[in-house]
Amino acid sequence: METEISTLFKEAYEALNNQDYESAKRKFDRIMELSRGRFPEAYFEACFKLGDVFFEENNYRGFFKCSMRALKHVYGTALYEQGVNRMKHVLYIIKHNEALPQLAENMDPLLVQMKERPDLYNFVLAVTMLAAGKREEAREIASAIGDKKLAAILEELFE
Known part of the structure; x- marks a missing residue:
């Protein structure tokens, strides 16, 4: 194998x-x-x-979904930290390319996959809300995220 x-x-x-x-x-x-x-x-x-x-x-939704699946499977390991950093940089590029709205659609299957990891679930939900222009809802959801690195990524996306 x-x-x-x-x-x-x-x-x-x-x-x-x-x-x-x-x-x-x-x-x-x-x-x-x-x-x-x-x-x-x-x-x-x-x-x-x-x-x-x-x-x-330029399929940023596909990138985001793959990244989140990777993070879910290595949650709590050194690879997780590495993956969060990789995703952070790409989300920054997506934001500056004004392509964040691509992440507003078709995230329900990903949310289902993230259910067992509350921080990842809330991160996906907050990014989706932010991408849809629902900043207040996204901020409220983001406040429930305990993972400091994920919370920091969201703060950068809010700026």
Whole structure:
């Protein structure tokens, strides 16, 4: 299994370098399928790399969903901290590209996935509200987030 995942990573990176985004997405998706629950580092990296592909395609919602899935699966680990930092930088770019409204739609399935992690759930909900222009509701939800790094990301988005 580890050999198959390694091979898929190599193929996915090659596809990404060749701007063959559809092939890269399929490969990263397959890595996520094989590594979920067994190899958290591989799952985490595949989620973020799939998110990077979506970002390259200006599909910021796809990026956000992949990033949040990665964070959920490594919650409370060093990888979680790394992932929060990665997401912070990309959300900053999304905001400055005035593309935050893309994150206002179709987040219900992601919210369901985040239910067991209240801080992640509230973060997704607050970002969604903010993206929809509901600043007061977003601020109220953000006040319930105990994770200081997630709260700091939201504060930057509010500015």
